[in-house]
Amino acid sequence: MLSSHSLRTRFALFIALLAVTLCTVLGSTIYHDSSTRIRKAVGRQLADLSYQMVERLDRDMANRARMLDVLGSLNALRDPKDPQQIRVLLDRMKTQFKSVAWTGYMDPSGQVLASTDGLLQGANIAQRPVFSEGLKGRFVGDVHEAVLLAKLLPNPTGEAMKFVDISLPITGTDERTIVGVLGTHLSWAWAEEVRTSLMLPQQDRDEVEFFVLAKDGTVLLGPRESIGQDLDLPVVNKPTDTGWAVQAWPDQRDYLTAYARSQGNGDYQGLGWVVVARQPLDVAYAPAYEMRRDTLKWGAILALLCGFVGWLVAALYTRPLRDIAQAADRISSGQIAVIPEVGGSSEIHSLSRSIRNMVENLTQQEYQLGEMESLAHHDALTGLPNRNALGKYLRYAQQRNRSEQDCLALLYVDLDGFKPVNDRYGHAAGDLLLKEVAVRLRGCLREGDLVARLGGDEFVMALQVHREHARPQSAQIASRVLNSLREPVVLAEGVVTVGCSIGGALWPQDSFEMSAVMELADQALYRAKAAGRNRAEFHGD
Template sequence: MLFSSSLQRQLSIIFGILMVFLVIILSFLIGQRSIQEVQTEIGDSLADMAYLMGDKLDRYMWSRNGEVEIISEMQTIKEQENLNEIDQLLNQVRESFPAFSWIGLTNEAGEVISATDDILRGIDISERPVYQEALERPFIGDVHEAVLLAELLPNPTGEPMKFVDISMPITTDGGVFTGVLAAHLSWEWAKEVEMAMLNTLKGREDLEIFIVGKNHDVLLGPEEMLGHTLNFNELKHAEPDQAAWAVEKWDDGKEYLTGFALTDGYRDYEGLGWTVIVRQTVDEAYAPTKEMLSYFIVCGIILAVLSSLLASLVARRMAAPLKEISSIADRLRGGEKIDIPIYRGIEEIESLSISLRKLIKQLTKTETDLVEMENVASRDHLTGLANRNGLERYLDRVTHENTPLTILYLDLDGFKKVNDTLGHDAGDQLLIETGRRLKQNIENGEFVARLGGDEFILVLKSPEDPVQRGIDIGNRIVSMLGDAFIIDEHIVHVGCSVGGAVYHPEINNITSVIRLADEALYKVKRTGKNRVYMSEAH
């Protein structure tokens, strides 16, 4: 019952965790997809809104510019003979179009000779841009605060008054310059356009609209932002007549979905290079999506609990046969030879027991085959010593013991002569006897291998004086292999050259040490043979 309870508990936890994990993954994937779709949808709508407002601004400015142009072409304005008539005309225009805060006509010297409500009449405005810029061609100036008119026009709100200038040069039919028709558009009309746009978006009171000048200064927007300079890369790369959007981090530290459109004028009105921006905080934009994800997560948690209960019921049926299989597995691990019984009733358990029976038989056979193959692959078939594979496996194991090792690399002097005079069978017998003598020089845990031909290698564990031990064992081997061999009733004499090197775990690696030992061997071969030389290199 203890095992059944444990399995029940484990499966319940696993199923619960699995369901929670799936819910988290699905929530993440769905959330990311939903947020991306919502982001794109809202971003596009903000960009479209910015474009539409920019278009309204351009059309409005085109209309006002056209109105001023029409007035400037009137014969009464050109002749400048009947100032009373001109006064009535200008006042009538301002009453018909309240966006005009002031309209005035100057003579060729820049003195105001007619104006709405007689404001600035007789004042010289020849130094003002509204006059200077319109001497040769029509002029439309960007938004600026009132200077001369600040104290002369009514200002119920008390806020700083801002205007957009429109002025036209006045010439007679003969082309003689007679003055400038100047108009100041109240910036309030832009706020009216903004309110009209927002009124069409019921339920989206969280949107904010900005109008930004060429220098990226805020001309229209929240009061605390007026005059601030915006430094968005997207604004610098905005293209005329194209709307776009991006997620931007503003100066208040919040991220906003930001739609923007660069105005490009309308018809013959070239525009002032304004950029319209519509923004909404990311939190407010994503709020509906996050609410949906929260609902999805709650449902997922409930599903996880139900899945855990279901797993608990399933575990009760699985517990008994699995307990028995576990017990048999412990006995098999202990070396006992026993077959796993076949359990009926639950198809999966039955299939498991059958598969395990087959697996145990196959593993037993495979293990036996692997041991046999491993022994064959690691042994020299002639001498019975280890071969290169066996050497590599031994070195992989012994180099992890962090113990200094003495490597002796040797070959026989005169072996070729034995092969040539007595034959290869005699040579093979000589190699077998050489391997037997070499094994007499190693202690428990040390190693000897035949690398091929008449080349052998010894690995000695030398924790105290590895160099001296290499010399001692090397000299013993030279002496031992110098004794006569009896091969097929022939007395055979060969010599032995030994090169050695020392492996220090903290200094070098075993491959370089074997190479040093090999180089030491060939140094012996070149300088007299039948002796020992230990490499001093590291």
């Protein structure tokens, strides 16, 4: 009886652990996939929100400028005989547009003839940009702190007031003579209202923060502690008008960061503002974390259930379950196996079929990962191993050759005459030429040797050579490469001829450090180039 219970307990634990393992793998796969999808979705969403905000700011600024154009076309301003009438018009405009903090009408000398609420009326503001720049033509100034109006306008928050200036010259009825300048200060609080109306629901829910940056990177709008600081983010320096990326911020946290640049609106060219939206990466990934947690939780529940069922029925179904366990052992040992579908009760049959499907899915995923690893270690154009594969090969070869008392020869190969072919016949012909060169280089190898493409028209050959005959063997293969690459290559565009220069060095004769050997081979290549090309030079020649 004790033996029977022990067998059933072990069987139940095996089923439970198998379910936990499979669910863990499945949960990790789902987490990785969902994280990638969430990152892209949230990044695009933040970019869309940034674009909406910067487009709204541009549109509102353009509308305010056009409003000033319409007001400036009124006869009361073009023939300013009645300053009181002008003030009535200005006060009416301020009542209708809450973002207008102050509007004034100045004569050509800079004296304020009429203004909203009579503020600064009679004062001379000829030195202020809102007048001096507006006298030259339509002027839209960037955000600045209040100067003359700082103590005249109500300020319930006590914080420094900031304005955006718009002004333009007013011509008389003769369409030529400038009779005054119409200027307005827009309260920068208007931008905060725009941000709040567009972003507050998203911000409260997902810890999304928004920044408005000046053209020079100064924070104009954002969290209070960041205003006025310079914000230099690589993602914002991209040449595109909108985009997103995972970006490390000065607080050492990673954020999904999106941006949108001001493009202006109509005849309003914009001020170069950039709206930046960010969300902490861990917050953005919260749904993926939750999904993985739920997957593991239900996997644990499933494991317990499977273990209990297995414990109950183990005495009746030992043989089919043993077949399943043996197949699982073959899978865990790296062999390819298929979980058999067994008969018996419907529960056991369903269990074997479910595990079979899960194993097939995992096998397919492992195959796909193998394909991805192969792509990561091979050059896409020529099919040769790339730099990563070369490094892996050299580490393995060093370990093997230490035990066998052999050595390695590294040959740097750089094509001579490739650029003229590429320039004359185009990149497509150049790619075909590189493929043919790769074929010929492979033909020069022996068993155990490797040729890798570093990039462009540069290749490295790693040769297994006997320590006593390392130099002549390496020179022989280098000569074989030189002769092979001298042969003409037939392309669709015509017959072309290239050559190569080779630099070689030996490990461990020339240095015990592989990186130093590669450097010595590279230096030898430069000597071969300097000596007339189409030849091989070795370290120590």
